[in-house]
Amino acid sequence: MNSTIIKQMEQARKIIKVITGNNYRVQKLEKDTRKVVRSINPEIEEKFDKLNVLPYGYILTFPFLNIFVITNNEEEYQMDMSDAENGIVLSYVYNLSNPELSEFGSVQVDKKFNRIF
Numbered sequence: 001m002n003s004t005i006i007k008q009m010e011q012a013r014k015i016i017k018v019i020t021g022n023n024y025r026v027q028k029l030e031k032d033t034r035k036v037v038r039s040i041n042p043e044i045e046e047k048f049d050k051l052n053v054l055p056y057g058y059i060l061t062f063p064f065l066n067i068f069v070i071t072n073n074e075e076e077y078q079m080d081m082s083d084a085e086n087g088i089v090l091s092y093v094y095n096l097s098n099p100e101l102s103e104f105g106s107v108q109v110d111k112k113f114n115r116i117f
Helices: 002-022 026-040 042-049 074-085
Strands: 053-062 062-072 089-093 103-108
Touching: 002 026, 002 053, 002 062, 002 089, 026 042, 026 053, 026 062, 042 053, 042 089, 074 089
Parallel strands: none
Antiparallel strands: 053 062, 062 089, 089 103
């Protein structure tokens, strides 16, 4: 595992802790998230790999699959943490009805109930 992935996993762990109040095994979350992503559209996973993006969770609310991601840009990590404190996480929003409208963006998560998915 290279140093970039290690840093991304650590960032994901911190964000998950802020959102849920719990520690989760990021490697398992990534594996489970990739499995869901592959089952819906393998091209999404290819896009993540090409962009060096780490997926670590998701919420499926039809017609959107919100896939929580960590980029490899460490300069954004502090801003990501500030956003997480307000219940906002960086995501790839896959539009199941119109895939061509899918994009990266920030989404609000259910911090009140301390859960991501």
